[in-house]
Amino acid sequence: MSKLSKDEVAHIAKLSRLKLSDEEISRFSDQLSDVLEYVGQLGEVETDNVEPLNNVTGLSNIYVEDKIEPSKISAADIGKNAPEFKDGFFVVPGVFE
Amino acid sequence: MLYELTIKSASEKLASGEISSVELTESILERIKAVDSKVGAYITVCEKEALGMARASDERRKSGKILSEIDGIPIAVKDLYLTKGIRTTAASKILDDFIPPYESTVTAHLWAAGAVLIGKTNLDQFAMGSSTETSAYNTATEYDSTTRNPWDLERIPGGSSGGSAAAVAADLCIAAVGTDTGGSIRQPASLCSITGLKPTYGRVSRYGIMAMASSLDQAGPMTKTVEDAAILLKYMSGHDKHDSTSSKREVPEYSSGLGTRDLQLKVGVPKEFFGAGLDPEVDKIIREAIDKYREMGAEIVDVSLPLIKYALAVYYILMPVEVSSNLARYDGIRYGYSVLKHQTPRNNNQTLDEVYSISRAEGFGAEAKRRIMLGSYVSSAGYADAYYKKALKVRTLIKNEFDRIFEKVDLLIAPVAPSPAFKFGEKTADPLSMYLSDVLTVPINPAGLPAMSLPAGFTKENLPVGLQLIGPMWGEQTILNTGHAFQQVTNHHLQKPKIK
Numbered sequence: 272m273s274k275l276s277k278d279e280v281a282h283i284a285k286l287s288r289l290k291l292s293d294e295e296i297s298r299f300s301d302q303l304s305d306v307l308e309y310v311g312q313l314g315e316v317e318t319d320n321v322e323p324l325n326n327v328t329g330l331s332n333i334y335v336e337d338k339i340e341p342s343k344i345s346a347a348d349i350g351k352n353a354p355e356f357k358d359g360f361f362v363v364p365g366v367f368e
Numbered sequence: 369m370l371y372e373l374t375i376k377s378a379s380e381k382l383a384s385g386e387i388s389s390v391e392l393t394e395s396i397l398e399r400i401k402a403v404d405s406k407v408g409a410y411i412t413v414c415e416k417e418a419l420g421m422a423r424a425s426d427e428r429r430k431s432g433k434i435l436s437e438i439d440g441i442p443i444a445v446k447d448l449y450l451t452k453g454i455r456t457t458a459a460s461k462i463l464d465d466f467i468p469p470y471e472s473t474v475t476a477h478l479w480a481a482g483a484v485l486i487g488k489t490n491l492d493q494f495a496m497g498s499s500t501e502t503s504a505y506n507t508a509t510e511y512d513s514t515t516r517n518p519w520d521l522e523r524i525p526g527g528s529s530g531g532s533a534a535a536v537a538a539d540l541c542i543a544a545v546g547t548d549t550g551g552s553i554r555q556p557a558s559l560c561s562i563t564g565l566k567p568t569y570g571r572v573s574r575y576g577i578m579a580m581a582s583s584l585d586q587a588g589p590m591t592k593t594v595e596d597a598a599i600l601l602k603y604m605s606g607h608d609k610h611d612s613t614s615s616k617r618e619v620p621e622y623s624s625g626l627g628t629r630d631l632q633l634k635v636g637v638p639k640e641f642f643g644a645g646l647d648p649e650v651d652k653i654i655r656e657a658i659d660k661y662r663e664m665g666a667e668i669v670d671v672s673l674p675l676i677k678y679a680l681a682v683y684y685i686l687m688p689v690e691v692s693s694n695l696a697r698y699d700g701i702r703y704g705y706s707v708l709k710h711q712t713p714r715n716n717n718q719t720l721d722e723v724y725s726i727s728r729a730e731g732f733g734a735e736a737k738r739r740i741m742l743g744s745y746v747s748s749a750g751y752a753d754a755y756y757k758k759a760l761k762v763r764t765l766i767k768n769e770f771d772r773i774f775e776k777v778d779l780l781i782a783p784v785a786p787s788p789a790f791k792f793g794e795k796t797a798d799p800l801s802m803y804l805s806d807v808l809t810v811p812i813n814p815a816g817l818p819a820m821s822l823p824a825g826f827t828k829e830n831l832p833v834g835l836q837l838i839g840p841m842w843g844e845q846t847i848l849n850t851g852h853a854f855q856q857v858t859n860h861h862l863q864k865p866k867i868k
Contacts, residue, residue, distance in 0.1 A: 280741070287692060287744045288699075289737055290725040303742055305800045310681040310746075310755065316762050323760030324767055326583040326613065327569050327816030327841075333612035348469035352703035361701055364708075364720045 274304040370395035371539045372864070375596040378542055379437045382429065389429075389440030392542070393422040393484055396442050400487070400540050403867050408508025408515045409535035411447045412455055413487040418442060421484040428482065438603060439482025444541035446532050447488040448495055449475050449587075450576040454485075458578050459503035460493045462698050462705040462731030472576025473608045474545060474587050481603045486541050489531030490515045493733045494695065495552055495580045498805045500530030501796055502735040507531070513792065517560060518865040519832055523789040526556030532590045533560040537865060543600055544590040549580045550683055551784075551809025553588050554821035558784035558834025561823045561863065563851065564590045565597045568842050569816035570615040573608035581690035582613075584683075584813040593861055594822060594851040598622035601844065617842065625845050626852045631664045633850070636671035636777035641808055641836075647787040653825040653833045654783045657854070661781065664853060669777060675769050678762050679811035684803060685746050685759035686814065692743030695736065700727025738799060767815045774840035779850055781837060783808055784821045788831035808836065818844050822851045823860035832860075 275283075280300045284291045291299070350356030370392050373381065381387045400413055425440035450456050450468035457463045471479075479485065492502040501524060503514045515530045517523040518538040525534040529546030533556035536544050546553040548566035557564025565588045572587045579585060589600035605619040637658060642651060662668050700706035706727045707718065718726065732740070746755035773780065786808060795802040812819045817838055824835035835854070839847045855861050 275745075283741050283745045283748070285725075286748065287737075287740045288696075288721070288724040288728055289732070289740065290722070290729040291737070295734075295737070299738060299741060302738060302799050303745065305798075306684060306742060306803070307745075309800060309803075310684050310759075313678055313681050313685075313755075313758050313762055316675070316678055316758075316765065318758060318761035318765070321761040321764050323757055324764040324814075325760060327767065327814075328613050328615070330613060335609075335612075344469045349702075351469070352466055353701065354706045354709035363701055364718060364723060366720050 275300050275307070371399040373542060374592045375438060375441055375543050375599050376593070378441055382440050389422040389425040389484060390419065392440065393418050393442050393486065396486055396541060403538060404540060405510040406508060406516065406521060406867060407518055407534050407538045407540065408506070408513065409444070409489055409531045409538065409540050410487040411457060411459065411490050411505050411507055411531070414454060414485050417454065418484050418486050421479070425482050425484065435480070435482035436603065437599060438478070440484060441542050442484040442486040443478060444486050444489050444532055444535045444544035445475055446491050446529050446544070446546045448491055448547055448578045449545065450578070451475055451485065451488065454488065456488065457505070458494045459491045459505055460731065460733060460736065461504045462728070464705060466703055470576060473573035473610060474577065474604050477603050477606070489529070489535050489544060491531055492528035492735070494578065494736050495528040495547055495549060496691070496735045496739055497527045498551070498555055498802055499524035499790070499795065500527040501792065502733055504733055517789045518867055519561065519830065520789065521868070523791050523831070524559070526559035526785070526789060528552040529590060530556045533557055533562055533564065536560070536562045536590050536592060538867060539864070543592065543596055545587060545600070545604065546590045547577060547585055547587045548813070549584045550687065550813050551806045553590060554784050554809050554819060554834070554836060555806065557590055557821040559789040559832060561832030561834070561860065562590060562592060563594050563597050563820065563822045563861065564588065565601060565820040565844070565847070566812065566818060567601065567605070567844055568818045570613050571818070571844065572604050573606070573611040573614040575608050575610035579694040581687040582694065583690060584687060594848055594855050595623060595626060597820070598626055598848045598852070620845055622845060622848055626849055631661065631666040631850060631853055633778040633846070634667045634669060634776070635661055636669055636773060636780045638671050638673050638676065638780055638782060640673050640676045641782035645786050646783060649827045650783050650787060650833050654835060657824045657835045658781055660854065660857065664857065671773055671777060671780070673769050673773060675762070675766050676811050679766055679814060680803065680807050682759045682762050682766065682814055683810045684742070685755050686763065688739045688743030689747045689756055690743070691739045692747065695740055698728060698731065699724050700731070705731035735799070763814045766811065770815045770817060778846055779837055779839055779843070781835065784834040784836040785809070788827050788833055812838060816841060818842070818847055820847050820851055822854065825860050826863070
């Protein structure tokens with residue numbers, strides 16, 4: 272595994288919606304490369320006919336009845352933590368010109 | 369002193385009328401005032417709420433309407449559990465002023481049983497770390513640092529549930545609750561000489577606990593004795609319709625299942641947990657504990673789990689992928705730190721995308737950013753098969769290996785951490801070295817197994833060393849029985865730190 276380039280780190284930061292400083296990009300490029308090199312050892316393990324294990328419960332697709340119930344959490348309480356909450360809506364900067 | 373009591377002993381004194389919940393709660397609040405500026409276990413001490421809940425408990429007791437054996441018992445809660453109306457930070461600046469509009473299921477269960485919320489404890493930011501050093505809060509005000517180990521204030525308490533472990537060890541609560549994704553209950557329990565149990569995945573509801581890695585996270589008790597862990601686990605456990613991975617299995621009366629009879633069981637000693645890198649003093653203390661179990665009648669057998677050496681690599685792929693997904697919700701729009709609210713002067717020309725990426729960059733600490741980035745990378749197009757899917761397959765093999773071992777033995781016994789508590793700053797510059805300190809606790813979580821840390825002894829420098837008991841799925845009762853038996857014949861768990 273070759274070292275992650277600064278461009279690659281900048282791309283991952285963009286995917287992660289994190290605006291990083293040049294100093295952070297440089298530091299993360301070293302640190303993430305170390306971790307990737309470490310986890311690369313999994314390549315030694317033979318896994319050709321092995322199924323992936325997403326979780327240990329054996330559960331999949333838990334269905335619940337499609338019944339609408341009033342929430343115990345009030346909209347006003349939820350809105351209290353938002354930078355701006357108006358008439359039951361979160362206010363955000365416009366996304367269209 | 370009252371603050372030294374366990375759940376069991378406090379509950380008996382409350383029942384006999386010897387003490388009231390208010391007296392017990394006040395004793396702990398005074399203890400917090402006396403030593404928490406040095407230990408720094410708490411982000412928030414809930415003095416007003418605690419006294420109100422204690423008074424209500426005393427009223428119930430007077431009118432003979434006691435709710436449970438934990439009615440009136442002060443409990444500390446890791447600041448990762450949502451507590452309605454009480455600031456909950458995950459030890460991150462991004463949630464510095466977050467007031468949850470609802471209560472986590474586990475804490476709701478505790479309050480419904482009459483327990484008293486004493487405060488919210490410090491942790492590694494979003495439970496990411498092994499030393500509580502990634503917390504954004506310098507709770508030990510006398511040192512202007514994060515939580516310190518009550519056994520040696522120059523050392524870290526472990527993490528991520530470091531505040532809960534330090535609070536129990538320093539008698540700043542009667543018991544605490546933590547969470548464990550890769551060792552976050554067991555490792556600090558070991559380093560602070562308390563008992564900490566990570567239950568089977570699905571035993572305890574995750575609803576209302578901030579998610580780190582949803583397929584690995586599990587909440588559990590952190591207590592002064594195994595007996596207390598058994599009591600507290602019962603109230604924490606059970607199915608919750610808000611968490612579909614919580615199990616519908618019946619919750620046993622764990623504490624009534626405890627006994628001191630001879631241990632008629634087969635205990636495996638996995639050689640991979642005793643490999644290079646294990647501190648010689650830790651090795652010696654764990655071997656002595658194994659001898660103790662042999663004396664008590666347990667059959668001790670050497671076993672091998674050859675794939676265990678890959679567990680940490682599996683973990684450092686799966687966990688960051690789940691982190692990067694779970695932490696996407698912190699977007700500066702609905703709650704938490706936001707440039708829309710906190711930036712001065714406010715730049716009105718920022719696009720929505722910039723609001724996301726600047727709020728997140730300013731709000732998250734370095735470790736959270738590292739794990740989000742790592743997770744984004746190993747699950748991104750072109751790398752997901754090589755890393756993420758590969759790790760999920762190796763997870764299957766590790767799980768199968770544990771299943772096969774538990775056909776032969778009832779429990780596994782191992783160290784919890786490769787070394788005793790290390791000093792502040794020792795591992796912060798090199799994240800990989802910090803990750804490696806979890807090598808003996810991490811393998812349990814991808815397999816979903818229950819495991820407990822309990823005090824096993826002290827090094828020459830008087831630093832605590834914990835013993836890890838690992839069970840098969842739903843093996844909590846066996847773990848608790850076996851741990852309790854150890855505490856009947858040893859007194860490590862009764863030792864108290866002298867906080868200077």
